[in-house]
Each structure stands twice: as structure tokens, then as C-alpha cells.
Amino acid sequence: MTVDHVVVRPGELALKGRNRKGFEDCLLRNLRAVLRPLGVERVERRWGRFYVGPVNDARRIAAAAARVFGVVHTSPALRCANEPAALSAAAAETVRRWLAARPGTGDVPFKVRVKRADKAYPEPSMDCARRLGGELQAAFPRLVARLDAPELLLECEVREEGSFVFVERLEGPGGLPVGSEGKVLCLLSGGIDSPVAAWLMMKRGCRVELVHFDAQPFTGPGSLEKVRALARVLDGWQGDTRLWVVPFAPVQVATKDLPQPGYRTVLYRRFMTRIAERLAGRRRCQALVTGDSLGQVASQTLENLAAVEGARGRLPLLRPLLTFDKVETIRLAERVGTYEVSIRPFEDCCTLFQPDHPVTRGKAEVAARLEAMVDVDALVEAGLAAAREEDVARVALG
């Protein structure tokens, strides 16, 4: 008898020696959280593998599991007993379904690959593959054996817990399970870069909280809506995402008449860093994350990054995109699913305060001298006090 299952293969966990159990526990929790809304009650954990089943909609569950960090591949599979006859039946059923979805009469180059991890199973891998190949060819005349680049690759894994037959591997994001590396706070604008920075931190096992600095009422509510949409996409990768919104107009007003308007961007970023660091402390986040990429725009020179960094206290400021080209970031943003949102027209009235000639070689001392003309502490406190959590959920349809 065969039953539909999903096989989930974690990645680097196997490398992680002593920490392995902790990582696996974390991944198991995350898988359960993602699959519970799909009606999955139980996720089975075995040496280096997770299994979900029996299930009715293996493809959908495999696709959902393939969006969990720490997973490298998932496969909808048929599970059967470790017996030659059971393997034959599962292989035939798998091929029957595959061909049914591709009607026609043309030849299908195919190959069988068997991996015997359970040495108690008597038939060696190569013999088993040959046997199954012969049986399938006899049963399905469209199949022709082809060892290189087959169109249909039927894989059988014979393991202690049972045998799994499948034809599909869905690629997961890899990395480490979210939550295995603590928590960070990512500064999220409406642009292309910062959501990718957040995603990369998730990929390395961090739970990522988000903070957005909101220029309303200089801008309309549109840019905040865009940030909420970005947060929703990111939430699909980690679940339970928290988005903090800090009103930024008071800082813009307080600094608008300072001399050297070219320093405005640097000053804004210094204020954002200060407020974010305080918020991170309150939320027990262990680092700040930005989407900075060296030299991408005038404000992201080494000097300016250093000038912004000067406002930082003790928390590390991480810049996962520092060395990325724009095209690399865009490619990732497309994979993450944030690109389409990020390129929506931006209601960005920062242009209102944008100086004609922003400094490209800012100095922390100059920034500090300008800041001495305003009450920095009061502005930071006020920003922190006004920070509010934004619900990222969609408005209900009914």
C-alpha cells in the first residue's frame, strides 16, 4: 500500500555538530507553524529528514515547506514498506500520475535512481534501479531509458523508517531556521534593498523585527501601505512578523533650518539609527540591520556610512547587502517576492527636504556639530514614545 507524504530535507543542520539538536528543534517548530494552517497535525522527525503525512495535497504542502529557512529540498512522495513488491507498486503509481499529467504519445527519456540507506533491505541500489527500470518500461511503453539528462528522474530512497518514491524536488531557501540565531531589528524603507537585507538575516537564522520611519503628514498614507505590504511578504518567510512605525516628521521639521542642508540625509540616518537602537533595546534585538550597499547612491559612501555609524551606541549595525550590485539585489528581491511591491510608485516626499547637493564625504564631527543646535535626546525620546506597532494583516474580505 502506498500513501502520499512530503519529504523535507534540511540543509546545513547536519554540519552543525553540537548545536544540531537545537537547530532541528527550531526547524521543526517553524515547519509546524507554517503547515498548521494547511491542516497538518503532525511532522515526523527522523535522522536528517522530516516527513509529513499521510496527506491529500502533498504538492501544496511541499511548496509551503519549501519556503521555510533551513530547508533545501522538499518532495511530494509516495511512502511504502521496504519490500521489492511495494517499491514496484509505488514506482508504477508515481509514473502513472506523472504521465497522466502529460498526455501524448512521444517518448519520455527516464531514469531510476535508488538510494539504499537501510542496509537491512536485501536488494543493492543498482540492482533495484535496474529491476524497477525494466518493470516500468514494460508497463509504460512511452518510457525509454536514458542515463544522462532524463526528462523523468524517478528517485527511491530506502530508509529505516520506510521507502519514499518521488519525481520532484522543490528547492527551499536553505540557510538556518528562523529563531536559531536570535533577533534583529531591520530598518525598512519602501525601497528594493531593505526587504532583501531583512530576508538575508532571516536566512541566517535571525528572527527579524521591522521598523519604518514615517514622514506623514508630509507624505500621504501610501508609503506606509507599501511598507505594510512588504512586511506581509516578509512575514510569509518567518511568520509572526512585527512592524514598528516611528513618526519622522518632527525630526524633519527640527532639522530643516540647520546650516549645511547637504548634511540632511546623514542627519536623518543618524536619528533613525539612534531611535532604532533604543527600540531594539526595548525589543531585545541583538543587532540593527540596514539595506546599505556601498556606493550605490551618494549617501552610501564609506565616509557617510561611517558618519552615520558615529551615532550608534553599542549594538552592531549589520549591512548584509554592503557588497551587492543592484542587479544582484533585484534578482534576490524577485525571489523573495518583494520586488513587485518595492517598485510600486513611491509617494516619497523626502524630495521636499532633499538638498540640492547632498554631501558625499560626510564627517561625523560636522554632523555632531549640527546636531548640537537641536535637542537630539528629546527628538529621540519623542520618536521612541510615538513608535507604534502596525498590524500587517490584510483587511478581511467579509
Added chain:
Amino acid sequence: MSEEPQTYGASALRYLDNAATTPVDPEVAEAMARSLREDYGNPSSLYPLGARAHRLLEEARELVSGMLGARTVVFTGGGTEATNLAMRGQFTAGRTGRVLVGAADHPSVLETARALEAQGCELSVCPVDRLGRLDVEAFTDLCGEDLRLVSILYGNNEVGTLPPLEPLVAAVRERAPRAHLHVDAVQAFCKVHFDLDRLGLDSASIAAHKIHGPKGVGALALGARRRPEPVVTGGGQEQGLRSGTEDVCGIRGLALAADRWISDLAGIGARLAGMRARVLEALARDGVAHERVGDPEHCLPHVLSLSFPGVSGEVAMNWLAERGLCVSTGSACSQRGEKGGKTGSKVLRAMGLPDEVVQGTLRISFGRFTTDADVDALCRELPAVVGELRALGL
């Protein structure tokens, strides 16, 4: 309206952007809800349920045709689709020819004209003056035997300017007898009297959501001759010009909304123009420096375009929104990229207005459900916001 007033934060919501869209008339909404449940029959079905839907549809067609002085109307999924049918419908099957549109036209016309140009048509764009009026002389010069399509915007959506329709129509008829003459009447419908037959037009676009009807419903009114070819093909509904099962409920909503407005067109128009006058008086009383944008004499009654030079229209809009007042900008610095974001409204730029005026423009537009309290709030908050922003140097 009978329902609880809407609020925005602590302030009452004051909707003063009726040229963008309008709140649905509660009576229309109710009639539509009933129709949505009951009149679900397909007008093409032959049993009584379908026949009833067909009858309701044709009655709506008669009503709307009558209001516009049209031979018939083709119901569409909105004003833009109606305009696309009128324009693209002249150039099906690879036909080409010259197209004449106005520089301050709505994007549904301008972009469609550009698309026609890309498929081989020749495009002529008639300039407008500083009031947004088509230059009759230039327009007449652009008319000629080779012209296949003319589109005139009747009632500019940003500044309200009404073009001198009669001399323009006469120029087309005299010099370009083969041209299909389309009028984009989306803003003017119900606001000013408008008669296809009397003016001798071939088609006019209208939309329900500008007159307290539903969104997603519009119509192309047609005269007797020079009909377009279909752009959407299928089951041959709407006299073959717009296939697809008819939205009986939405079409009924359009007809009812129009009927409720047009039965008192002059009275409502006078009331809306009165609101506009009150805002201008308040600005004068408070000594707020401003410029009226558009033609103050030949103007849609419900649109008031104002510029506050030196103030960013976009910021003023956002500040008014904070106080519950919904108005729109004549310009948007939204397009990033261009340094300083100085893109601004295409209409205002076509009118040749200086940058300072373009960036400082706000559009206020009234509707049948605008109350005196709404206007009071605007007369109070508009001078205040402009004053505050000027003090901030924004």
C-alpha cells in the same frame, strides 16, 4: 446621508474630491443591492428571468440615451473603456489615419492616442492656453481631409475648464468630414447640459462613479453615423460593440444615479458653484495669497483649482487629510528619479504654468452630498494649513 458620518482619526471625514470619484448615493446603493440579488438573469436568456433582465437593461439604455441626446449607448466597464472603444474602434484591422487630441486631455485619451500612433496612425496634439482652453485657431488648422478621429475633452478633470465646443465641432465638420468626433464627457455628464444630437457629435464617454453611481460602469453614447468597430469581441452583446454578459445591476446604478442628478441639473449646478464661491470668498477674507487655475468663466461648476505659490500642493493635501479633508493635488512629486521630483501635472504643464504654480496647486471638487459643514471646514482649514506651511517655508 442616513448612515453614521465617517471619521478620520478625531476629525469628521470631509470628502471634497468629487472629480476623482464620488460616494455612492445611498438610494442607488440600495437599489443596486436589490438588483444584484434579484436581477441575476442573463439578459440573453429567453425564459422570463432573462427577459426581465433584458428589459431592465434596455430601459436603462433608453434613459441614458435620452439624457445625452444619443441614438443609443453602449455600456462599458467605465469611462476609460468607453474612450478606448471610441478611439481604437476607428482603427481596427490595421486601419490607420490621423488622430487629433488636446494637450490637456485625460490620460485615457492621450495614452490611447499614443498607442494608436505606435500602430501607425499620425498624431496631432492641439495646444491649450494658460486657462486650459483649446486654441480654436490652432485646432482649426489641424483639421483636414485626412483626419479620421478627433477627441475633445469636455470639462477638464484637473482644472474644470470647458472648451468652446461649438466652434470646434464646426471646424471638424467643415474641414474633416470623415473624422469620427468623440467627446470625453466623463466630468461634464450631469454637471452641464450636453446633447450629442444637437451638437452633432459621433460619440461621448461617461462614467457612473463621477455622479454618485458605482465604479466599473460607464457608457459610450453614439450618434447615428461613424460608429466604431468592436474592440472586445465575443457573444455580440451591446449591439455587437462590447461583448460580455451585461452588468445589469451596475448599469441600473448608472441610470438611477444619472436620473437623480439630471432631474435637477441646473439647481445642483448652482449649489455647487455657490460652494466654490464661498471658498474663494474665505481666501479673500483671510488674505491668503492664491491663484485661480483654469478658466474662471467657462468652468465645470464643481471643480475649483487653486494654486498657492511657494507651498507644496502635495504637502498641503497631506496636511488637510490629517484634518479629515480629502482634496487632491494638481501635481504629484511622486515620480522618483528626476532630481528634485519636479515632474508635476501634465495638464498644468501643458497650460504653460510656471513651476511654482504647478507645484502649489490643489484641486477641490464638490458633489451632491457635499454639505455646508464640509465647506465651512474647508474655509476654516485651508487658510490655516496654507498659513502654517508658509510659516514653515514649505
